[in-house]
């Protein structure tokens with residue numbers, strides 16, 4: 001089973017076993033990882049599931065679609081080139097070890 005690693009702004013890391021197909025947002029909420037709110041339930045209506053994806057994994061993710069791109073304009077913390085919405089990242093075997101950094105705030 002692939003793993004996803006969440007890194008808090010203070011550097012603390014939480015590693016979670018991720019069933020293939022689960023989203024990085026849902027895994028965080030289901031496992032009590034602080035730092036992802038995801039208040040719209042993964043419907044691309046909030047941007048409170050913002051994460052910074054480690055550069056080495058960026059190319060393995062599907063490209064940002066138009067709706068995600070628009071929502072990324074309203075993140076609480078600065079949008080960077082590696083910003084993604086975690087509700088749009090579904091785990092695959094290829095993403096094993098995925099490292100996402102959590103922003104200082106989501107709202």
Ligand code: FES
Nearest residue numbers: 038040042046087
């Ligand atoms: S949970 Fe709302 S956009 Fe991802």
